[in-house]
Amino acid sequence: MSGNKETLISQQQDPILQAFQSAKSEQGEDEQLGLFEQEKGTKVESTSELNKLTDKEVYKGFDETEYSASEWHSPAIANGPTRKEVEGWKEKYSGFIYFVPFEGDIFIFRPLERPEYREIVSNTTLTALDREEVFTEKCVIYPYDFSIEKIKKSRAGIASLLAEMIMEKSGFVAQTAPIKL
Structure with a gap:
């Protein structure tokens, strides 16, 4: 039990882990829709419609990790570049x-x-x-x-x-x- 508590405390104090976790939590539905609309040039009326579209598309990163369209076009780090940009840099600079x-x-x-x-x-x-x-x-x-x-x-x-x-x-x-x- 104390091991889990220590792990939780260390995760809360780790600024890199916090930045990655906050990238996911800070991203709202409207922001996801806006990013998707810009890239695809299509208008999405609802979140369920976005999910249908994004579930069909899979993007592969430098290490063959698969990402949904919303993950691909969302910031990889809070207030940072998108996953697409990061994966492009990994490709350009051999990872x-x-x-x-x-x-x-x-x-x-x-x-x-x-x-x-x-x-x-x-x-x-x-x-x-x-x-x-x-x-x-x-x-x-x-x-x-x-x-x-x-x-x-x-x-x-x-x-x-x-x-x-x-x-x-x-x-x-x-x-x-x-x-x-």
């Missing part, structure tokens, strides 16, 4: 897409590629802080309008933390210690 929340802000990023890294570090005019900003501008794919100008106007640590995470997911941090043979 390597990462999500991180920062006190109400959400960021989705991809790893840095070797040619991009070489180009950035070969620019001798950039300081270490400038490189962090360039790494984040290049790799953050959501929010859509993320830029160096926005980075400079935001909280000071965001670019550094994102750059650290980007570097880790780009293979610059060992996942295990070397093993002596």
Whole structure:
């Protein structure tokens, strides 16, 4: 019994889990209808009519997970991009897409590629802080309008933390210690 209670408490404190759960709960019937109408160009009169249409359509994600039309066109994360967009990014970047929340802000990023890294570090005019900003501008794919100008106007640590995470997911941090043979 206490194990279930601890699991419930840890789930309530996990900001990533909360963001995913709130994406489903915040989405109302009217929002679902509006998203469906925009994509299909058809007018839906009722929720039951929407369910009939969406039950017929199945969309497959990058990992072959199946989604209904309403799931496909709904935000994957509260106040974030749609599942369709996320799956498109996964396809484009071989499945390597990462999500991180920062006190109400959400960021989705991809790893840095070797040619991009070489180009950035070969620019001798950039300081270490400038490189962090360039790494984040290049790799953050959501929010859509993320830029160096926005980075400079935001909280000071965001670019550094994102750059650290980007570097880790780009293979610059060992996942295990070397093993002596």
